[in-house]
Amino acid sequence: MTDIPQARAFGFRPLYLQVKESLIRRLIDGTWQPGQLIPSEMELAREIGVSQGTIRKALDAMTADNLLIRRQGRGTYVAEPEESRILFQFFRLVPDSGERTFPDSRILRWAGAKAERAEAAALAIADGADIWRIERIRTLDKAPIIIETISLPAKRFPGFEALTEVPNNVYRLYSQRWGITIGSASEKLKAVGASVQDARALGCRSGTPLLEISRKAFDLEQNVVELRVSRCLTEEAHYLADLR
Amino acid sequence: MTDIPQARAFGFRPLYLQVKESLIRRLIDGTWQPGQLIPSEMELAREIGVSQGTIRKALDAMTADNLLIRRQGRGTYVAEPEESRILFQFFRLVPDSGERTFPDSRILRWAGAKAERAEAAALAIADGADIWRIERIRTLDKAPIIIETISLPAKRFPGFEALTEVPNNVYRLYSQRWGITIGSASEKLKAVGASVQDARALGCRSGTPLLEISRKAFDLEQNVVELRVSRCLTEEAHYLADLR
């Protein structure tokens, strides 16, 4: 038994939402690790003291949030930040013709810095707080297509300076090295002209229209964990959005 | 009773999905009109011959698709293409500071035409087939911000020529005049330079970076019903995308 009150005892929130939150806490505190098989519905129902149907509703909601993966006949697994899922969930830039692929990365710069006004506001930290800043070029089919700057609050990423390299899939790095799971993100898109530096990095002329994507990425507790500004050439690719 | 086979009788699809499809058919054929109160779960369960729980799963799925609106204590209603919902679901351009609002429109041109190659491909009609083309300027707080061209297959919109005006909210027009419900859409975004015509219409300089949104809009049967290309000034607004 755990400490979840019965649904009507306090009249707060539906029982299945309370269950969901308590299970998310297990993801946050690392009780359940990415890739791990979690207990079956029946076991959880017994342990928590609610019916299997209520457990199911909580697990289904978490699956809809991409936190779990359910496989009939096998069990329920904690979702992992592997390439194909990240590609589908967080990377919306698609070649005009051809298959979606994960872009390669080449690091340009990578250093500690003090948060500028805009960064600090977006990351919800103090002006001038310590951050890590990563600048890289991403290529699709060898052609440079994105120049992006990633800003991370140093507090959430202790020991970052000890890294010998920054991998292509940084969300897997956040997960494995700091136990930080990126659960959602919001992106603001604008059209801007390429700066001289943009142009040099991307091999285009300065002033070329670029798609600027400003992403805030959130952890499981809805804290902003990463700020990322990507400037993209969209002559042979586009950003895909589905409205449902 | 209707003609839905029991779940295992033919072993095709889950019962609740068959129920969902049969209920969507009632939306397509107009048995249930936008805004209408549909029968209660209990009545539908009796009529169709399945349990209330199965009806509920079908209705919940349709609600998730924005086809229905459920209100505790009142009943379940067919969703209407009213401004606030359309604004939230299909209009993703937001002022950098301030509230989301529905943009005003001013029609520039509006005439029949023959589909060009790209239009025909996107609309899945023959090259040179008859279409209607609407060109308009949209303003946010009086300032021109979008120039857009809407292309409609003439076959799906008989009597279009009899219209005396094209309203701001065209999705409500499609629904009321032709019974066409827009259920989903997909958008491709690129950064482009403003043409001379764009610049004149938007009051910017030619070459100014614009966000170009190419939307395909689908009816309830997943047919492409509308093609829309919007070129947007993003100096004081941005396109908002949520990744979950």
Added chain:
DNA sequence: CAGTGGTCTAGACCACGCC
């Protein structure tokens, strides 16, 4: 074959909206 999640059912009670 046993165990898992997926579906379907039936019935209870709660929260809300309206009369």
Added chain:
DNA sequence: GCGTGGTCTAGACCACTGG
């Protein structure tokens, strides 16, 4: 007070996976 959708429960059977 009545009818609605929302939640919770309990139990049955099915479909898939793995040993």
